[in-house]
Amino acid sequence: MRVFALRAFALITLLFLAWQASAAVLPQDRSDIMYHRYEGDGVTIDGPSVLLRKKVGNHVSVSANYYVDTVSGASIDVRATASPYEETRKETTIGSDFLHEKTLLSVSYTNSSENDFEANSVYVGISQDFFGDLSTISLSYSKGWDEVGRRGDEEFSEEADRQKFGLGFTQVLTKSLIVGLNAEHISDEGYLNNPYRSIRFLDPNSSQGFSFATEIYPNTRSSNAYSINANYYLPYRAALYADARVYSDSWGIEAQNYKFGYLHPYKGFLLDVFVRYYTQEAADFYQDIFDRQNQFNFMARDKEMSTYSGVTLGVGLSYEWQFSQSALIKKSSINFEYDYMDFDYEDFRDVTAEAPVGEEPLFGFAASVVKLYGSIWY
Structure with missing residues (x-):
């Protein structure tokens, strides 16, 4: 069962591939095939994804996505308490969009499966254009059911339920x-921690001065996020874009995310460069080291629950071929993106380093993401 950051990466990659049409317009018929690769903190994730989308008449579009990623290696958490591992996750999504005048209804079902984790979710979204199609409002709801296992322990079985409500408004100014x-x-309930993660606590009977114990999380969590984004089209067909997002939850985590980018077209090519900055305050029950094993009711040492910040620099390049509208294939494109990420943790220490307890160097790492995919419209 991988860390939250890796799951987030997979989700972001999938959303990047599964292009969404604007409200009141059915998505275009298209097919995409993608390969992605992540390397960072001793972990490698890679695999393919295939998306197919097809209209049925003038009011319905159906889609299917198959996504695979293989995880291998050992992050800092694993290196501290266990040995490297390898696992494969397979995810399948089927969906449909229904258009009625200026209203677009979207539904989908997703199943994600790996050797110790099974997740199912449904999504419903509706968007409506008004004020001469210059304004769009959208509502969405999704519900997920997770089944959590643990490698090497067939008796271990836990469940979690997740709900997400979304509201969006877009305006052409x-x-x-x-x-x-x-x-x-977002509202989560059930088993919300990772069965492989551990806290560390002071232990004078240990040769290293500390020992490990399983993390203990609350069984409920609610979170809220608000964002604003803008796209500004320059006179020479280029564009600037930016977004800002703030997040807070009932565990005490507060985070901000800012992104700024520039798009520049040139003779069929499209260059995309951006920078993203992320910062986060730790959860209330997070500590790098505890005084004793059962010091509090809830205790966490997952680095993704700590105070940290990260910067991402990205560059993307795509090329598009246009064909006759009477041809079987209307257009096609090939796309490449490279992201470089750097993370620094303010209160999470590298316990694999040789140093006195509590004086180990603060942890940080760099990671890279490569995405290569091709698309055809028909």
Whole structure:
């Protein structure tokens, strides 16, 4: 069962591939095939994804996505308490969009499976254009059911339920500027921690001065996120884009994310460069080291629950071929993106280093993500 950050990466990659059409317009018929690779903190994730989308008449579009990623290696958490591992996750999504005048209804079902984790979720979203198609409002709801296992322990079985509510508003302010506002509320209940993660606590009977014990999390969590994004089209067909997002939850985590990018087209090519900055405050029950094993009711040492910040620099390049509208294939494109990420943790120490307890160097790592995919429209 991988760390939250890796799951987030997989989700972001999938959403990047599964292009979404604007409201009141059915998604175009297209097929995508992608390969992605992540390397960082001693872990490698890679695999393919295939997306197919096809209209049925003028009011319905259906889609299917198959996604595979293989995880191998050992992050800092694993290196401290266990040996490297390898696992494969397979995810399948089927969905449909229904268009009625200026209203678009989208539904989908997703199953994600690996050797110690099974997740199922459903999604429903609706969007409506109004004010001469210059404004769009959207509502969404998703519900997920997770089954959590543990490698080597067939008796271990836990469950978690997740719900997500979304509200969005997009407005064309001028012929060059589009602004969007979004709000999300997420509610989780059940087994919400990772059965492989451990806290560390002071132990004078241990040769290293500390020992490990399983993390203990609350069984409920609610979170809220608010974001604003803008796209500004420049006179020479290029564009600037930016977004800002704030997040807080009932565990005490507060986070901010800012992104700024530039798009520049040139003779069929499209260059995309961006920078993203992320910062987060730790959960209330997080500590790098505890005084004793059962010091508090809830205790966590997952580095993703700590105070940390990260910077991502990304560059993407795509090329598009246009064909006759009477041809079987209307157009195609090939796309490449490379992201470099650097993370620094303010209160999570590298316990694999040789140093006195509590004086180990603070942890940090760099990672890279490569995405290569091709698309055809028909």
